[in-house]
Structures are given as structure tokens and as C-alpha cells.
Amino acid sequence: MKYNKLTPEEERVIIGKATEAPFTGEYLNNKEGGIYVCRRCDAPLYKSSDKFESHCGWPSFDDEIKGAVKRIPDADGMRTEIICNNCGAHLGHVFLNEGFTDKNTRHCVNSISLKFIPEKEIMIRKAYFASGCFWGTEYYFMKADGVKHTAVGFMGGHVDNPSYEQVCRKNTGHLETTEVDYDTSKTSYENLMKLFFETHDFTQTNGQGPDIGPQYLSCIFYSNEEEKDIAEKYIKTLEDKGYKVATMLKPASTFWKAEDYHQQYYEHKGTSPYCHVYKKIF
Known part of the structure; x- marks a missing residue:
């Protein structure tokens, strides 16, 4: 995985788990609307709407973007450290039951661990695709131009x-799904759609390749009518080419992130997918 180049001071905090001096961070008093992303990997971490004034000397948030922040025991044996769930960058610490907000949670974060993207400049969007084993689906999306971050998990079922x-066990209703964060200034939903269809057998009705079962079915989870229209356009194009498309279209619902060992599976193993192969169609 490629990370952003850090200055020595950024490395001291983000990698060395140091703490910037209180009341010195550039985002301490920032009240502008937008999102805060990881300085090391650009993964979205916090919304400005969850930022509040705690007078502690560091930016404070009472909630994180779902699945973005991981809590681990601090080396001091007392506090709870928070790190970027994508790259492991040190963010700060989390404290509970202090009474600052109704959520009774304070993420105390080093400004230097963050980058702020104003609302008017936000170009990162999410897309959700299911095309069999999510290891293989993610393998191709995480390498695509304009994709900033990927995660694998489950969507479409009835179990929280x-x-x-x-x-x-094939009774949750969930499909193995890949979440794709992409930069709209560098790629498009249509490009992702093409890659989706060109990296799996969208005509297979019982799974994907040797993986048989309802959790391996082909599906596009659309987040709005624009995405649905684009998906329908490409399905029609494929049907006009003579393909019998088995891909389902469903509205996106809660994305439940899978266990850590599933994330970027082939990247960590250094191997290639066994059931996904790129084949140019469009």
C-alpha cells in the first residue's frame, strides 16, 4: 500500500506515537465544514459536524466515520489509543464519560495526524460492488486509478x-461486498462500473467461479438514482452485446466491515485472485 510522504515531525507523531504540543495544532480552532482524513493514507476519519470544543488543547470529536478508527490499549497501560483503521497511523486517544456531549465520547486527536478537506472541495465518494469472493473484487479495485481506499465486508442482509x-452459513442474506472510496476528480463511477463487469463472470447465477452460494452473487449496490441509471445503462449495453446478465441492482444499505485479516488480502499474501480475471469488454 502506498502512503503519503511524511515530514520528520509528522513521522514523530504518526509513526512514533508522540504528541504535538497542546494549543499548537492547525485544526484546533477550525470551524469550517468538511471532513478530516488521515495524513498518512488519506482515509476519511472524522466529519466536521462531530467536532466540538473541549478546551483540552487538541481537536476533539465525539464520533468517527464508521469503521475508520481503531481503538487499542495504549502502551502506558491506562489510556486507549486511537489509530487509523486503514494504515495504523497514530491519531491520539479516546476518553469516555466526560460529559462534553450527549455521546459522552472525546476523540482527542493530533492535528498533525490529520488533513482537512473543506466541504466545497470534497471529491471522495463511495461505491459498493459484490462480485463473488471479496478478496478478488477488492484486488482489482484497490489498484484502479483514482481509488483512494477500499475495504471488504458485507451488505444486503438482515443480520447486524x-x-x-x-x-x-448462507442464511444472513448478506453478499460479500467491496467498499470503494474514489476521487471524482481522477476517475468516475462509470469507470468503476466497467472494471466491475470486466473482472468477474456477471452471467453466473449461483456464485462466482468455484465459489458457490448466495453470498457470492453479483450485485451493484447503488447509493442514488444517478448510480442506478448508470448501472442500468451498462447492463443494457451488455445485453445488447448478447450477454445474459445475472447482476442484481439493490439500494445500498449498511456496510458491515469484515474482520481485519480479510482486508487487502491478496496484497498481504503477495498472490493473485483465483476466481477473478480481467477481460476487456467495453
């Missing part, structure tokens, strides 16, 4: 926060 084992 399912485990991989539960989904494999």
Missing part, C-alpha cells in the same frame, strides 16, 4: 454486524 463465519 455479521461475522465471516455467519455469512458463510
